[in-house]
Amino acid sequence: MSIDWTALGQVAAVSVGVTVAVVAVFTLGVLGLARAEGGRTEPAGASVAGRAQAGLCFLACAAVVAYGIYLIVPQFR
Template identity: 70%
Template sequence: MSLDWSALGQVTAVSIGVTVAVVVVFALGVLGLARFEGAREENGTVHAGSLTQAALCFAACAAVVAYGIYLIVPRFH
């Protein structure tokens, strides 16, 4: 039995990279929601940019999760 160490290293690097990217995008979504709520509580005006940022970030995270499920479940292929 032999292992292809370079392939294992590539899979590990991509997994870590995608994990960090999803966490950063999710954190940016939470930041957008926090800015939206803070602006609404502070002066009663709604800033659509923060809400749009949050929605896009959460949609990107949902797309990554959906793609992962698509790759794992053989029935979807």
């Protein structure tokens, strides 16, 4: 039995990178919700922009999770 250490390292690096990216996008979504909730102290369009930002970020996170499930579950292919 032989282990391809290069492939294992690549998989680990991509996994860490995608994890950090999803957490960053989710954080931006939470920031958008915070801006939408704090609309009284922000400019007039901040509430709408914050909700749009949050929606897009959470949609992107859901897409990444759905793609991961698609890759794992063989019945979906």
